[in-house]
Amino acid sequence: MLEGDVAHRDTFPKLLALNARRFGARPAFRHKDRGIWRSWSWTETEREVRAYALGLLRLGLRRGDAFAILGNNRPKLYWSFTAAQWLGAIPVPLYADAIADEIGYVLAHAEARLAAAQDQEQVDKIIAVAERVPGLARVVYDEPRGMRDYDHTRLVAIDDIIAEGRRALAADPSLDAWLDAELAKGGAGDVCVILYTSGTTGRPKGVEIGSGRAIAAAANSVAFDRLDERDEVLAYLPLAWAGDHYLTYAQSLVAGYCVSCPESPETVAENLREIGPTYYFGPPRVFETLLTATTVRIADASAMKRTLYRYFMAVARRYGERILNREPVPPGARLLYALGRLLVYGPLMNALGFSRVRVAYTAGEAIGPDLFRFFRALGMNLKQFYGQTEAFILLTSQADRDVRADTVGPVVADVEVRIAADGEVLYKSASQFLGYLKDAERTAEAMTGDGYVRTGDAGFFDAAGHLHIIDRAKDVGRLRGGALFAPKYIENKLKFFPNIREAVAFGDGRDFVTCFLNIDLTAVADWAERNGVTYGSYQELAGHDRVIALLAEHVRAVNRDLAAEEATAGAQIRRFLVLHKELDADDGELTRTQKVRRRFIAERYARLVDALYDGSETVDVETEVMFEDGRKGTIAARVKIHDMASGAARAERAAA
């Protein structure tokens, strides 16, 4: 019944008005301020937004104007979206940590008429670039602190705008009817938001999202996960990121759930515990940080707690996911798991603020299978999706109980995905963008001749219909035999082993795949200590036969994984070597963000690469290194090459 109602609402302000009627006194927003959670019901939110919209009209905001929004997750900034949309203006969110120059570009490119800023810091950045944006009439702000001495001819507090709007409404009741008429003018074809994406090259592009399409997409995903007005989220992701706009704006207005805004970006973990969200999104690195923090705290705990944790985590790893997937498990295991939940999993999830999480997602980059399974084993319904700003997010998404660590799930409703001949993922979606703002050329570049949108990512579908994303399409090569070679996909699989710090895969235009490995000194040294392996230096440890044998086991496991999929079976690692030195940004081998520079490494270690392909068993190498104080030196080493031939042959047979 409700969904039918939603389907008839084609703009977000119309959904707000609908929610005020259907959910009335239920909370729509919460914000922790001065140590206290304040909340606004849907009715109150609608009242505030109506007054805000009227105030913005008086400041000169008109249909089609751009309204820039800059700051962290605050109710008043979220209201800025709806108030602008109410008038038919277009909100343009910006990243709170953007520097003034980037802000200047976007404000000028979008021709912002007004800008909403969270606080003094953001106002300062806008003022710094104001002369580049001639059309910018006013800056409105949320937090007045520190702005007493500012020139207030062009600055207005959002509170004052809302108060002004409220006064006008009280004085002139006909304005209510005017607001209703203004609301009715909005339609499915409106641009509801422009989301700027920071492309890897060139200036950011303004992705125009259509109102009706965005709501239809959000309604699909809300139904998919059965989200409703009783759900809770904590808004902590950047406002300008399409994911946040989807999760905390579009889906909230469709489903009617409450959005809680943290006190400050530093208090997110604490606020998470207080709110106990039922619906949660975190990029892989957030989960990684949580796991590390947990591991460290357990290591510091008393011996009994450590034993309990170790025992019950083993139980969870064995049965947790199967119980989550409602697969049959022995009754004894179920009992043990219930005990574990009482003693370990429950308290741990509570400490992380995840006690009530019903649906959780991660996306953005590949997540390590161990990390992913850790949270699932604890009973968290963590899933993956794959999407793009241009698609207004979802292309594929995993359903409950159909979850795998290495896929991003099957295609979602109203989306069609095709894999191009070169492996690139292409799609047509009912919610896809209308175009890049003022950039027909790059809009055309993003499309194929037959109307599909390019993702720039390479991937393949497995037998179960799940999509695997393997690499950026431009980095994917082919072996001489024609098999797909996705270096990052292979490297990531290797790096998920704690003993492997870095991996560099070769194979484009070659007969088979080979790779360099770097040991993780901390993990391997720990292993060496426990296994009685003695060594005098990094180089000696890295070249130790038992270490090489240990890594060969990992490579074998990766090969087994690769062999399991038709698309990757041909790209198994045939030979590898363990590098005698750690790849280092100081030597130009890694970027400053710790990504391997594959081409540079291939040139620098050309002798090693040749040795991988010419069948030799050892190779002598001398490498120039840069010390931290800037001096240069050389490292000479004899590097052994390990042949996986027998293992690979077995795996190939298994695949065939």
Add this chain to the structure above:
Amino acid sequence: MTEAAGHVAAGETLLAVERISLRFGGVTALNDVSFDIRRGEIRAIIGPNGAGKTSMLNVINGFYHPQRGAIRFHGENLARMNPGFAARSGIARTFQNVALFRGMTTLDNLMAGRALKMKRGLFWQLLRHGPALDEEIAHRRVVEDIIDFLEIEAIRRVPVGRLPYGLQKRVELGRALAMEPELLLLDEPMTGMNLEEKEDMCRFILEVNSQFGTTIALIEHDMGVVMDLSSRVVVLDYGRKIADDVPDAVKQDPAVIAAYLGVAG
């Protein structure tokens, strides 16, 4: 900042020290020092190590009792100050080496700063309901405003002993602010801070001064900070006052340059 210097120049005197001399046995810490602090200004006290700056603050809030001289506060002549009286009459301070309750949380430290303003006795406090609770809520509200002002929400529940030094200094400023002082004495508020923390602290000091109208006297070594913040500067050297003027004039003063560079004057 220069604007601040302008509007206080003519302000009324809030506190004045007159001909203060302080000796510890044979050591003369302060020798015949006089100066005044005007309402609403930021007054800096500078000088080389051992010049008597901290002794001067200790005299002002009554930790030390000078052998000679007087203090005039709110127009009243006092032969000597004492710390309790100073606190009750609106003088709060922070210390060179952070003096917080290390085992207590940030919040509790700030609430401790409100202790003087809590009127309900032990009876009501033990009852935990009624007027003592109302009073506590009112005080908590003030403390929460300070937490918001100093941007320390994230450490509200953290014992201060676990905080980095720069944050401890911020908490200490918060505790002093919790007293809603008329005169705030800051003893080297920026020592041990990195550049970013210093900038934050400067911002807070300026905002305390401009938003709440609090008069501030501060000791500081970082000359850049002193020149940026203060409206007038007193320079001490070996317990004597050698200069007292606006920052730009003090910077040019040959006696000050000599004292700082160690050139025989």
